[in-house]
Amino acid sequence: MAAQGVSLIASLLIVRVMAQNLGVAEFGLWLTLTTALAMLGALDFGLGPAVMTQVSEARGRGDLGEMQRVVSTAFFLLSSAALIVLAVSAVLTSTIDWNTVLGVGNEVPHPLVRELLFAVAAAIALSLPLVIARRVYYALRRAHVLALFTVLAVALQGLGVWGVGAITSDIRWFLIIYLAAWLVADIATTLLLRRSIPELRPRLCAIDRRTAGRLGKEGAQLFFLTLVSVVVFQSDAFIIGHYLGVSHIPEYVLPFKIFVLVPAFAAMFLTPLWATYREAWTRGDYRWVRSAYTRSVAFTAAAATLMACLLFVGARPLLRLWMGNDAVVPSVEMLAALACHVIVMCTSSAVSVLLKGLGVLRAQYILGAVMALLNIALSIWSVTRMGICGPLWATVATQTCVVLIPSMIYASRRLSTHHTCAQTNGNAVPAVKS
Structure with missing residues (x-):
């Protein structure tokens, strides 16, 4: 912190x-x-x-x-x-x-x-x-x-x-x-x-x-997921600059830099979980993985909602304090779009970290590819009709419907299956000392 x-x-x-x-x-x-x-x-x-x-x-x-x-x-x-x-x-x-x-x-x-x-x-x-x-x-x-x-x-x-x-x-x-x-x-x-x-x-x-083959296979899948994430979350500034002009980029980027503090805060807790999920899963500690995942999603969603609401109220004063009286004051609609955007982003990250940690990548890159295509199309369509807020609302809609909800269902089923198997087989695999 x-x-x-x-x-x-x-x-x-x-x-x-x-x-x-x-x-x-x-x-x-x-x-x-x-x-x-x-x-x-x-x-x-x-x-x-x-x-x-x-x-x-x-x-x-x-x-x-x-x-x-x-x-x-x-x-x-x-x-x-x-x-x-x-x-x-x-x-x-x-x-x-x-x-x-x-x-x-x-x-x-x-x-x-x-x-x-x-x-x-x-x-x-x-x-x-x-x-x-x-x-x-x-x-x-x-x-x-x-x-x-x-x-x-x-x-x-x-x-x-x-x-x-x-x-x-x-x-x-x-x-x-x-x-x-x-x-x-x-x-x-x-x-x-x-x-x-x-x-x-x-x-x-x-x-x-052999190690190169394993790294290449998993790396290619993770690279595709990262590429999709970049297209989805970082392309809005380029779309705005291309269709509305480079002079409009600060009007979007500066408020976004304030709201991006929310996912940055969430990443402090979620990124270390990625590696820990894999280690615990290898040791057979499925009960801990399930418990940690449930807590991480609940905490991340609640904390992101609270922080987004605070920034919705305080973003304008912060911008004036930061950039002076010449700062571009975002509209209420843009503040609402940014708040929803970071809440969905943080909650999706909590789910995605579990799936990546468990090596469940195929479902993610299929959903991600569909979302990226829809998001770009909707962003281009909306930026010329709704202005700067259009790409934000397009991202919120596509990520919620195409990625977040299906991923949560898939993660719950995966954890429930292994939890049931662990109970059926008795004790979990004993931990190996490093």
């Missing part, structure tokens, strides 16, 4: 500094780039989450050798992927008219837009092998270590952007500082893991073809 608090303060500072130093078009471009970074930074081809779940499973069996094979194989797979991402990014940024795609027009020079996009893509590529350390810490239930380095990264970002703003208003320097801070934190996390747990250092001799 302390790390989230520091992240919040730093993000508020950074956006305020950028709004003061950049023009309207460049500020909209900055928000688009940072949104793209959040989107694409999660696209580690699913290998990061696969590492977390498979390390947790091996830990449940007490198999240190398997843990090392998973980490080593994933590290070299992601290092190879980083080279491919760099090459593809160089081609795409130089051949596509990104000013038109992003709705920037001629307000920002074309070469500058290409440079900024390639810088974001290069930072994402360099960070790919480094995500393994973060996932391993989650699998080992040491998320507090990640929190410390999150504080380091956002503190460097905030101080760096503030310092650059006092010297220049060149968006390139702002982006360099912003990206470098995250890379420094990721490198530090990786080095600490290598030093504290030498057995998990990546080694060529530990690369295993």
Whole structure:
């Protein structure tokens, strides 16, 4: 929670500094780039989450050798992927008219837009092998270590952007500082893991073809789920920018940044459960999994509803305090849409974490694919008729009907089946000591 608090303060500072130093078009471009970074930074081809779940499973069996094979194989797979991402990014940024795609027009020079996009893509590529350390810490239930380095990264970002703003208003320097801070934190996390747990250092001799196959299969499924999530939850800003113009992006993104505190709060509790579900399921502790899932869904839904209601009332004063008297005041309809959006998002996340932890992926990506297609179609249709609120209501409707309700039914049936089998067979599988 302390790390989230520091992240919040730093993000508020950074956006305020950028709004003061950049023009309207460049500020909209900055928000688009940072949104793209959040989107694409999660696209580690699913290998990061696969590492977390498979390390947790091996830990449940007490198999240190398997843990090392998973980490080593994933590290070299992601290092190879980083080279491919760099090459593809160089081609795409130089051949596509990104000013038109992003709705920037001629307000920002074309070469500058290409440079900024390639810088974001290069930072994402360099960070790919480094995500393994973060996932391993989650699998080992040491998320507090990640929190410390999150504080380091956002503190460097905030101080760096503030310092650059006092010297220049060149968006390139702002982006360099912003990206470098995250890379420094990721490198530090990786080095600490290598030093504290030498057995998990990546080694060529530990690369295993069978492990690569398992990682590739589970990673591909998780990658598809992540891609669907990105399309569903992060595409609204691009749709608004493309159809309404880049100058309308701050009107959507700034209130969203306040409401996104709700899922950020929920993620602090839900993300560690992902690995713990897998470890407990491997040990045969089905009763605990069922109990933890029930509590997590109930707590997440209740807490998200309470926080969303508070933000519905307090978002306007917070925006004025944050951005000054020039802040765009969102309408009541938009505040209601954002509140419903984050409540549904948090509750869906609580259910999805269980299914991912248990390795139930096929049902999720089928439902996710259907939702993504419907969501994009409804968002495009609604943005030209309802304005900025249209994509939000489209996401709320499609996620509730297509994903949340069917996933809850499926999860309940899965847990009930294993709970009944455990009672029929007597005692659960005894736990294995690590």
